[in-house]
Each structure stands twice: as C-alpha cells, then as structure tokens.
Amino acid sequence: MPPKLNASQDDLELFRSRLENIIDQRHPLVRLARLIDWRVFEERFGSLYAEAAGRPALPTRLMVALHLLKHMDGLSDEAICARYLDSPYVQAFCGETHFQHTLPLDRSSMTRWRKRIGPERMEALLAETLAAAERGGAVAEKHYKRVTIDTTVQPKAVTHPTDSKLLHSGIETLARMARKHGITLRQSYRRVARYARQEAARLHHGGKRREAEARVRKLRTWLGRLARDITRKIAGNAEAKATFAETLGLINRLGSVRNSVYGRRLNIRPPWPLRSDRRR
Template sequence: MFRTVGDQPSLFESVLPQELLRLPAELERVDGLLDDPAFFAPFVPYFDPRIGRPSTPMETYLRLMFLKFRYRLGYESLCREVSDSFTWRRFCRIPLDGSVPHPTTLMKLTTRCGAAAVVGLNEALLAKATEAKVLRTTTLRADTTVVPSNVSYPTDSGLLAKAIRRIAVTGKRIQAAGGATRTTVRDRSRAAGKRAHSIGFKLRSRSAAGRDEALAAVRRTTGELADLAETAATDAERLLTNAKHALRRARAKATARKAQGEHDGAAGRRRGRLARAIDDLEDLVTATRQITAQTRQRLAGQTPDGATRRVSLHDPDARPIAKGRLGKPVEFGHKTQ
C-alpha cells in the first residue's frame, strides 16, 4: 500500500527546545523543496493505493536517498548514521520512538522503482527549478544524421504485397516442418502481385483527366490489397493455432521418448525449424495488421504517425525521417547524433 507521509511526531518532541528542532541551513532548504507532492508522483505506478502492507513513507525514502548520495554513504552506514543522529531523524521525518527502515528495505525499494522513477524525479525537479526561475531552460539544437536502412522505397501497396507473399512462404515452411499439414493455406501472392503491378501501370497516365481516374483506381486497388492482406493474416492466425498444437504434441512425444532412453536427432531438427517458422509467422502477422491499419488510415485521408509507422517488414525500427534535402526529402532509417 502506497504511503506518502509517515507518522506524526511523538508527544515528547513537542516539549523539546526549538534549538534542537531547528535543521541546518542546507537540510532546511532541501526539506522545504521535497515537501512538494510532485516528487511522489513517479512512485505511484509501483504501488497499490489500497491493498498490501504499508510501504515506507515516500517523504522518508526521498530524504534518506538525499543523505545517501550527498554524503556518499552505503545503505547500512546510512541507516546507522540516521539512527544515531537526532537532526537527521528530524530531516527524514522519523519520530524519536520510530524505527529507521532496514537497509534491505531501501535496497528493494530502489530496485523496484528503478531508473524510471529517477527520470520522473529529475523532470519534477527541473520543472520546479524553472518555475522558481532558478534555472533558465533554452532550446538545444543538435545536429543529427540519418543512417539509412536496407529497404526499398516503401509504398502501401508494395508493403502489402510483400506481406502477403511472405505469409504464403512462411506458411509453407511451417507445413514442410510438419506443423498443421491438414490446414488449407491459400497462396494469394499472384493476386497481390497483379494488383501491385497494375498500380504502376495506371500511374503512367500523363493527361490531367486520366491522372484523376488513375488516382481513384489506385486508391481502389490499394483497398483491395488491404482486404487481401487482412484475409491472409486471418488464415495465418488459424494456421498458427494448429501449428502450435502440433509443436506441443511433438515436444510431448519427444519428452516421452527421452524418458525411455530414445533420441531422434532428425525429429529435434524438425521441431526447431517448426518453432522458428512459427515465431517468424507471428511477427509477420503483427506487422501485416499494422501495415493494413496504416493503409486504411491513409485511404481515409489521414497521415499515420511517423514515430510508429511501419516502413519495412524485416526492419521494424526503421522510420520515415524528413531532413529537407532536395534530392531526398524523406529518408528511411534511424536518426543518430
């Protein structure tokens, strides 16, 4: 259960003189800064708000981590020093009659939240410093270049035709390896190739009227290719289901034969080929669904988001990058600094 603040100070602390309650100047400034609830937000995703054992209060954890890195202490040294120091106890919001968190508790909290929480804390700190005008932020201009991927110029029709062809080839690999041999797999490569080639033929028209008709025909043909790709992906999913059943049966049979002291190397190699083909087809179906969705989006008059757009079947991380060059206004690859 997520806790942001700890227990109230004990009654004994209320009768102590103010000289003992006063923090050093540095710790007092840090204490006031860490009172902002924005510093608790990065830890919220890692805890349930209502269920479970109460966590270490985040206000205590943050202050303990500040002392750890400020004075370069280990977890055990930190807990020992905080236990022996009245000032550090006050700073960490630990009552005099309360117990300091165990070193392993702090280690587990740090491992659980990880680097993402640190990034969130840094962003909250920068936002607070900018708001208080302690820090002036400016725009940084970085010189970047494009590392091109080994891909041909990606078009919606070309990607769809390649996806349909590769689904057919990978399906044959699965059946050749002994998976889903009785499942009917229709090869739609020829139909997809005809439609993809017809697009190039229609775009050769030079007249204005003919070009308008050609563009309408291209949109219609691209929609037909998207339909073919969706059908091929659906057939591939059915093939995958049956192939996985066959792979499980083959592995169970191999386990039983191994228990009897028998070993069949050829069958093991077939299982390996089948497992690799299944993995390839799963990735291919996911890519086909994504390409089909972005094609539908283009046909509806919308531009897909370049940060997530798929431009290659074999390089899922390649992206369209517009650098403004005259010869290559848009390049396809990876951006580096």
C-alpha cells in the first residue's frame, strides 16, 4: 500500500509540544528541509506501491531523509537509526511534528526500501539535492561546467611477481599455445610446475630458502627446456614463428634478467649480448 500519514498527526498529539516550537529554526537541517521539495519523491516513487494490497508503507519523506543523512555523514543503517532517536533536528528533517521516543521502522526496512527503489530511481535524491543547492544559492549553473573530484588512492589486488609465479606462468603459457597450434611437445611440465610453484611458496614462507631455491631452479630448467623444444619445432614455419615471437621474447627477457633473490639465470640466450659478454 502507499505510505501512511505520520502517526504524529493524530489527535493524541494535541497536548505535546511541537518540534518547531523547541528547536532552532536557523539550524542547517531545518533550513535544508525547507529547500527540498519532498513532493518530488512522492510522485517519483508512488508508482511502486499497490493501492489496496499489503500493509501501509513507511512515509516516503522519512525514508528519503534518512538516506540523505546517511550519505551526508557517512553513517551505517544502524548509526542513522540511532541518531534519529537522539536528535530532534533529525526527526524534524524527517518530517516529524512531535518528538518520537521509538523508532518508526526497523533497520532492515532501509535495505528493503533501497531494493524496491532501485539504483536508477535513487538518482532522484542526487538530482533534488542539486536543485536544493541551487534554490539556496550554494551552487550556480556555471559550477556544473567543471567538476573537481577528490579521489582517494586505493591499493589494487595485484600479486607480487615472484620468480616462481613468473616461471610457472611462462610454462603454462607456452604449453597452452603449443597445444592450441598443434605442436607436439616432449613434455609440457604443467603438472610438475604447479606443484613446484606451490612448494616454493610454502618453503619460502617458512624460511627454508635453500629448499625453495631448489624448486625455483627446477622451474627455470623446465621453462628453458620447453622454450628450446618449441623453438626447434617451429624453425621452418614462418607463421608459427610470428605467433610465438612475442611470447618467446618475453621468455628471453625473463632469462636475461638476473634474479635478485637467487642470483640465477634461465639457460636461454637472449638475442642481444649480455653485459658480462661486453666486458670480455
């Protein structure tokens, strides 16, 4: 059913003091409540309620006001509900005429209301907020021509490129490409490389550096064998050479860079002379 009228409008509230008589009319929330056109939300959300089915819904102004305060102050649903009971200005902003000692809704009602409204109709809150700012003189039309956004740097979920991960990724990539292009390998090393990578990570985390280095050496050897095997079998195929050129180039770069932890190299000679060779 459509939202019901506030219970504070009943005749039982006749002998209670009205909020407008006990609060400061110059308070920011009171002034903001006067600038917002609350009828816009009732017209926008009214079609979502059935006329004669179910229990009466909560007042639209109550739900909209709570969500506006929630995002203005960065509060959770529980925190904004607790603030409703503590502050008469929050209750006045929500459309109450008399101070309420009990919460007129459950916290889960806010979640259900958001699901009913949907993200598209929630944009009406932002549009009316901007319209209220224009009516209050806080924002002019020229301010919409350029928007300045203050962002906060967030760490990305990027794993650290350890040697075992890079070598295992190279083996997986070469084996997958060889199978896709019909190249028969002597051995793909995919199964043993997976276990070696896991063992290297476990041993390195446990402080067993020598044992972890042994697993990384195996991965480096297997990647070199796989790369040389593919290089021999695509020697006379120009199309296959063009397909594997970028991948083998990355493998060569991986082999030319000295490992900062273990001080080893892949047994794959890069196409350019090494620094040690130039010194000689």
